[in-house]
Amino acid sequence: MEQIEGLLRRSVVLLDKPSGPTSREIDERVKAILKRKKAGHAGTLDSKVTGLLVIALDEATKAMPFLANSDKTYEGIIQLHGDVDFSELERFIGENFTGLITQTPPVKSRVARRPRERAIYYFNLLGKEGKNVHFRTKVQGGTYIRKLVHDIGEKFNVSMHMKSLRRTESGHFSIGQAVTLEQLEEAYREYEGGDSSSLEKILMPLEEVLKDERRVKIKKDYIPKVLNGSPIRWEYIESIDREVESGDNIVLLFEDKIIGIGVALVDFNAMRSSSRPVVKTDRLILD
Structure with a gap:
C-alpha cells in the first residue's frame, strides 16, 4: 500500500477522454477516483473532442513545462x-x-x-x-x-x-496506452480491495514519463543544497546532457530519481568555465 501511495503522488495517468466533459472536469473525476490533492492535464481537449489526455497527479503536476509543450x-x-x-x-x-x-x-x-x-x-x-x-x-x-x-x-x-x-x-505516448474513466475506477476499487496489479499498470512513474528529456545528475554532497532551492553550480554536477542550451527545462536527478525541474542559465559549452550558477532550481519534486 505504501509503495502505491508513493507512486500515486509522483505519476501520470494516460486517459482516453470521452466526448462531453471538459478536460478540467476530467481532472476532477480522476482526482476524486484516485483520492488525490491535485490533478492537471497537459494539452486541453474541447468537450466534444475525444482521445489521449495526459493527467499528472500531485507532485507530477510540477512537470507540466515538459508535458504541455509536447507534439x-x-x-x-x-x-x-x-x-x-x-x-x-x-x-x-x-x-x-x-x-x-x-x-x-x-x-x-x-x-x-x-x-x-x-x-x-x-x-x-x-x-x-x-x-x-x-x-x-x-x-x-x-x-x-x-x-x-x-x-x-x-x-x-x-x-x-x-x-x-x-x-x-x-509526445511519446499513444492512445493504445490509455484507459477509460471506468477502467481507472475499477483498478482503484481493486487496489482498495488488496489487489494493486491493475493500478500499477496504469500509473506511469515520473521517471518513465520524462525519460527522453534533458537531464542533470547532482552529486550526493550537494543534494541538501539543491533541496533547499539553491541554484546549481558546475561543481554540483555529476553529469549533464551536452545538448543543453540556455533557457531549456532540465530534469534534476539524484542517482536515477527525479528530485526537481531546473532551467539552464547558460549553454552547456559555457557551464564548465562559469563562476556563477549554471542551472536554476525551478521547482522541487518531493516524495
Whole structure:
C-alpha cells in the first residue's frame, strides 16, 4: 500500500477522454477516483473532442513545462460546405499549411490572441466520403486544430468545419496506452480491495514519463543544497546532457530519481568555465 501511495503522488495517468466533459472536469473525476490533492492535464481537449489526455497527479503536476509543450497527433473529419476537388485540396494544404505557419488562437482560448508560429509536421487527407474528409495531422503543442481547419477553408475559399476530432498521440505516448474513466475506477476499487496489479499498470512513474528529456545528475554532497532551492553550480554536477542550451527545462536527478525541474542559465559549452550558477532550481519534486 505504501509503495502505491508513493507512486500515486509522483505519476501520470494516460486517459482516453470521452466526448462531453471538459478536460478540467476530467481532472476532477480522476482526482476524486484516485483520492488525490491535485490533478492537471497537459494539452486541453474541447468537450466534444475525444482521445489521449495526459493527467499528472500531485507532485507530477510540477512537470507540466515538459508535458504541455509536447507534439500532438490527431485524427478527425472535416465537413465541407461546398464542392471540392480532393486532389486540389490535398495539394493546397501541403503547400500552405505544413511546415511553420502563423496561427492566431481562437476567441475562447485561454492564451493571448496574438499571432504565433506553430509547426505542422504533416496534414494528410485520408479519404473523402461525400462532404466528409478524413484527415490525420501531427502538430506542435499549442496548435488549435479547429482553428486550423477554419483557416484552411477560409484561404481555400470553401467553407468547412471540424466535424469530429480524436487525439491519438501526445509526445511519446499513444492512445493504445490509455484507459477509460471506468477502467481507472475499477483498478482503484481493486487496489482498495488488496489487489494493486491493475493500478500499477496504469500509473506511469515520473521517471518513465520524462525519460527522453534533458537531464542533470547532482552529486550526493550537494543534494541538501539543491533541496533547499539553491541554484546549481558546475561543481554540483555529476553529469549533464551536452545538448543543453540556455533557457531549456532540465530534469534534476539524484542517482536515477527525479528530485526537481531546473532551467539552464547558460549553454552547456559555457557551464564548465562559469563562476556563477549554471542551472536554476525551478521547482522541487518531493516524495
